[in-house]
Amino acid sequence: MSTTPAPSGPRSPFARPKDDGPRASLRQLLPYLGEHRGMIAWAIALSILGAGASLAQPLLVSQVIEVVQAGEALGLIVWALVGLVVASGVLSGIQHFLLQRTGTSVVLSARRQLVRRMLRLPISEFDTRRTGDLVSRVGSDTTLLYAVITQGLVDAVGGALVFVGALIAMLLLDPVLLGLTVLVIAVAVVTVVTLSSRIRVASRKQQEKVGDLAASVERSLSAVRTVRAANATDREIDAIEEDARGAWRAGLQVAKISALVVPVAGIALQVALLVVLGVGGFRVASGAITVANLVAFILFLFMMIMPLGSAFGAINSVNQALGALGRIQEIVALPSETDGDAAIRPVAAIESDDAVSFEDVVFTYPEGAAGHSDLDDDAPDRTVLHGVTFSAPAGKRTALVGPSGAGKSTILALIERFYDPTSGVVRFGGVDIRGLDRTELRSRIGYVEQDAPVLAGSIRDNLLLATPDATDEQCIEVLRSVNLSEVLERNPLGLDAPVGEDGIMLSGGERQRLAIARALLAAPPILLLDESTSSLDGLNEQLLREAIDAVATDRTLIVIAHRLSTVVDSDQIVVLDHGRVVGTGTHSELVESTPLYRDLAKHQLLV
Structure with a gap:
C-alpha cells in the first residue's frame, strides 16, 4: 500500500468512486428493533402511563384554581397533583x-451483524474497499442508531398520546384558541418535513467523510515507519488534515440544516403562546372562557408543544441515523463468500492420484481489485492466468517458479478458494473444489502467505489461530522446529509474550517463522508456502527447510520460491511466465528443456 499521497488525482488507488449509495428506510430499521421488542414494549407502556399522568395535571390545576376562587378547602386535590x-x-x-x-x-446487534457480514465477504470486496472505512462503519455509523431509540421512535409513542390528548382537551376548552394554535403548528411541521430529507443526505455524506478520515489514519499509522523513513510525515499530516476538514465541512452542513430544524419548535411555542395569551386574555375579559380554563389551555399548549419539539428533534436524529444505516445496509446487503455456491454446478469428479490439479484455468481479477503481486494495474487486461494446466501429486513437493507477476500467488489463492476460476477447473483429489465445503477444504490446507501477517496479541494467540485446541507442549515443540525457542526464552511470559501490532516486536524473519509455525501446528495434508523463506538468513533457512522436510512426509507441498536453491530438490517444478505454464519437470530436466528456467538458474549460479 502506498504511504505518500499523490500530488493530485484520487486519494487512493483502492478507493471506489463516490455515489449517494443506498438510502435506508425505517422499515430496514425494524429488524434491529424486533430483537428487543420486549424491552421496547415495556418502555412504550411506561411512556403511555407517563402521558396519562401528564395529561391529568392541567385538569387538576384547573380544579385547584376553581376551588381557590370559590374559597373552599383544597383537600386531596393538592396531594393528588x-x-x-x-x-x-x-x-x-x-x-x-x-x-x-x-x-x-x-448498537450491539448492528455491530454483530455488520462484523459477521464483513468477515465473510468475498476477498474481492476487500480488494476494492479501504479498511479504515469499514472500521468506521462498525464504530461511528452504528453509534448513530443509538439516537433512534433514545431520542426517536419510543418517545414518539408517548409524545403522540400527549399531543392527541392535549389537542382533544384544548378543543373542549376553546375551539377558537385551538384553531389559531394549529395554524402556527402546521407551519412548523411543514418546515421540518421539508428539511428532514436534506438532513438524511447530509448525514450520509458526513459519515462517508468520517470513513475517509478513518481510512487515511489507518493507512498512515499502519506504515508509519515507512512514512518516517521517506520523510513524508508532513505530507501525510496534510493529507489527513484535508480529510479531517472534509469531515468537518460535511458536519457543518448537517449542523446548518439542524440549526434550522431545532429552533422551529421553540419559535412555534413562543408564537402560539403569544397568540393564546393575547386572544385568550380578550376572551376571558369578554366572558367566553374562565381564567381556570385559560390556565389549563396554556398548560395543555405546553404539553402539546413539548412532544412536538421532541418529535422535531427525533426527526433530526432519526434522519442522521438513517443516513448511517444506509452505509451499514450497503455492507449487510453484500453477498457473503458462500452465497453464490448453491448456483455453481461443479464438473464431474475423476479418479486421480493428484492432490491438486489445474485444468485449462483462466482467471481475471475483478474490476477495482489492486495491489496483487501478480496483477499489473497499468495493464488493460486484468487476466493473470491463461489456460494453466498442471498437477501436484499427492505426498510430493511441487515448486512454482517464474518471474514476478507470473501468476504464482494467484494459483495458491485459487486453491484456497479466495477466488473461483473465470474458466477451467481446479480439482482437489479429483473433485472440482467449487463442489467442496469451503470450511472443510481450508481445514485440509495450511497456507503461509508471502507477507504472512502476525496478529496483535501474544505468541500463543497467533499459534492457536488455526488450531485452538493445541496444547502448550505442542506450541513449544513447533516453535523449536522453526528455531524460535529464543523468542520464548527472552521473555518471561513465554507463550504469552506480546508480539505487538503487526508483530513489530519480532524481526522480519521471526514473523515469517511464526507464520510458518502456525501452519505446521495444524499439520494439514496440504501445505501452501508462498516465498516462505524470503526473509530468512542462511542458517534459519536451512533449519526451516529441515522442519518442513520433517512434516512433509506423506504430505503435499506446493511451494513458491524465487531462490531456486530452496526448491531444486523438489519432486516437480512448474515454470510460469505471464500466466502460462512454460515448463514442468525436475531441476535437471528443466535446465535442458526450458530456456526461461535455464536463465533463472544461470543468474543464481545453479548451472
Whole structure:
C-alpha cells in the first residue's frame, strides 16, 4: 500500500468512486428493533402511563384554581397533583433507563451483524474497499442508531398520546384558541418535513467523510515507519488534515440544516403562546372562557408543544441515523463468500492420484481489485492466468517458479478458494473444489502467505489461530522446529509474550517463522508456502527447510520460491511466465528443456 499521497488525482488507488449509495428506510430499521421488542414494549407502556399522568395535571390545576376562587378547602386535590408529578418523574426515569439499555443493545446487534457480514465477504470486496472505512462503519455509523431509540421512535409513542390528548382537551376548552394554535403548528411541521430529507443526505455524506478520515489514519499509522523513513510525515499530516476538514465541512452542513430544524419548535411555542395569551386574555375579559380554563389551555399548549419539539428533534436524529444505516445496509446487503455456491454446478469428479490439479484455468481479477503481486494495474487486461494446466501429486513437493507477476500467488489463492476460476477447473483429489465445503477444504490446507501477517496479541494467540485446541507442549515443540525457542526464552511470559501490532516486536524473519509455525501446528495434508523463506538468513533457512522436510512426509507441498536453491530438490517444478505454464519437470530436466528456467538458474549460479 502506498504511504505518500499523490500530488493530485484520487486519494487512493483502492478507493471506489463516490455515489449517494443506498438510502435506508425505517422499515430496514425494524429488524434491529424486533430483537428487543420486549424491552421496547415495556418502555412504550411506561411512556403511555407517563402521558396519562401528564395529561391529568392541567385538569387538576384547573380544579385547584376553581376551588381557590370559590374559597373552599383544597383537600386531596393538592396531594393528588403532587402524586401525579412524582409518578410522572419516576416513570420517566425508569423509561429513560430502558431506552438507554435498548439503544445500546441495538448498537450491539448492528455491530454483530455488520462484523459477521464483513468477515465473510468475498476477498474481492476487500480488494476494492479501504479498511479504515469499514472500521468506521462498525464504530461511528452504528453509534448513530443509538439516537433512534433514545431520542426517536419510543418517545414518539408517548409524545403522540400527549399531543392527541392535549389537542382533544384544548378543543373542549376553546375551539377558537385551538384553531389559531394549529395554524402556527402546521407551519412548523411543514418546515421540518421539508428539511428532514436534506438532513438524511447530509448525514450520509458526513459519515462517508468520517470513513475517509478513518481510512487515511489507518493507512498512515499502519506504515508509519515507512512514512518516517521517506520523510513524508508532513505530507501525510496534510493529507489527513484535508480529510479531517472534509469531515468537518460535511458536519457543518448537517449542523446548518439542524440549526434550522431545532429552533422551529421553540419559535412555534413562543408564537402560539403569544397568540393564546393575547386572544385568550380578550376572551376571558369578554366572558367566553374562565381564567381556570385559560390556565389549563396554556398548560395543555405546553404539553402539546413539548412532544412536538421532541418529535422535531427525533426527526433530526432519526434522519442522521438513517443516513448511517444506509452505509451499514450497503455492507449487510453484500453477498457473503458462500452465497453464490448453491448456483455453481461443479464438473464431474475423476479418479486421480493428484492432490491438486489445474485444468485449462483462466482467471481475471475483478474490476477495482489492486495491489496483487501478480496483477499489473497499468495493464488493460486484468487476466493473470491463461489456460494453466498442471498437477501436484499427492505426498510430493511441487515448486512454482517464474518471474514476478507470473501468476504464482494467484494459483495458491485459487486453491484456497479466495477466488473461483473465470474458466477451467481446479480439482482437489479429483473433485472440482467449487463442489467442496469451503470450511472443510481450508481445514485440509495450511497456507503461509508471502507477507504472512502476525496478529496483535501474544505468541500463543497467533499459534492457536488455526488450531485452538493445541496444547502448550505442542506450541513449544513447533516453535523449536522453526528455531524460535529464543523468542520464548527472552521473555518471561513465554507463550504469552506480546508480539505487538503487526508483530513489530519480532524481526522480519521471526514473523515469517511464526507464520510458518502456525501452519505446521495444524499439520494439514496440504501445505501452501508462498516465498516462505524470503526473509530468512542462511542458517534459519536451512533449519526451516529441515522442519518442513520433517512434516512433509506423506504430505503435499506446493511451494513458491524465487531462490531456486530452496526448491531444486523438489519432486516437480512448474515454470510460469505471464500466466502460462512454460515448463514442468525436475531441476535437471528443466535446465535442458526450458530456456526461461535455464536463465533463472544461470543468474543464481545453479548451472
